[in-house]
Amino acid sequence: EPEVTQTPSHQVTQMGQEVILRCVPISNHLYFYWYRQILGQKVEFLVSFYNNEISEKSEIFDDQFSVERPDGSNFTLKIRSTKLEDSAMYFCASMTGATREQYFGPGTRLTVT
Amino acid sequence: AQSVTQPDIHITVSEGASLELRCNYSYGATPYLFWYVQSPGQGLQLLLKYFSGDTLVQGIKGFEAEFKRSQSSFNLRKPSVHWSDAAEYFCAVGALSYNTDKLIFGTGTRLQVFP
Incomplete structure (x- = not known):
């Protein structure tokens, strides 16, 4: 069964450093998402991406964040200058559009020290 | 604004017992849940x-x-919970538009x- 994959599973970085979180969505999916979950809190929407552009972003998704689909298979989330409060589990999700079911990856745990 | 409330933070049941997890939503139109x-x-x-539908x-x-x-x-x-059902459960509402479909989650x- 096809699944969404994410790498790395855990990333530790120092405050102020840039990180790139990578996702490989399910191959025939057209809609892509990033969500995050701070430890002990609910899952929060960050950004949606469709037709090679951002379709919606949340207040959390400020200028420090960017997304890219560089090669038709990968979908990346970049944080330019990490802060302590960026420490969270980041989930990638993808969807066909026909079923409106989002399939989630296993997540990348980002720890900013 | 759209929101989802899960009133129960933590529930404990015995294996074999029935289970009900509550979810309430606030959404202006017909929701996708x-x-x-x-x-x-x-x-x-x-x-x-x-x-x-149903x-x-x-x-x-x-x-x-x-x-x-x-x-x-x-x-x-x-109707009958198994030990393997121990996990965190999230209710979500889909806030739909033609090009997004973001999910809004409850606290679990x-x-x-x-x-």
């Missing part, structure tokens, strides 16, 4: 969804949920199952 499960260290797995929907792993418009609720049920209910 979902239940996801997250096992420790895992991602989110879709249990079931409601879009329209208000009682069946999902995977023996779960079902009932949409009640009058109560703005979408409660998840299982952690289910503990005693043998």
Whole structure:
């Protein structure tokens, strides 16, 4: 069964450093998402991406964040200058559009020290 | 604004007992509703969804949920819980537009199952 994959599973970085979180969505999916979950809190929407552009972003998704689909298979989330409060589990999700079911990856745990 | 409330933070049941997890939503139009499960260290797995039609929907792993418009609720049920059902359960509403479909999640209910 096809699944969404994410790498790395855990990333530790120092405050102020840039990180790139990578996702490989399910191959025939057209809609892509990033969500995050701070430890002990609910899952929060960050950004949606469709037709090679951002379709919606949340207040959390400020200028420090960017997304890219560089090669038709990968979908990346970049944080330019990490802060302590960026420490969270980041989930990638993808969807066909026909079923409106989002399939989630296993997540990348980002720890900013 | 759209929102989802899961009033129970933590529920403990005995294996074999029945289960009901509560979810209330606030949404201006007909909602798309979902239940996801997250096992420790895992991602989110879709249990079931409601879009329209029959208000009682069946999902995977023996779960079902009932949409009640009058109560703005979408409660998840299982007649007999197994130890492997111990996990965190999230209710979500789909805030739809033609090019986004972001999900708004509740705070989750952690289910503990005693043998």
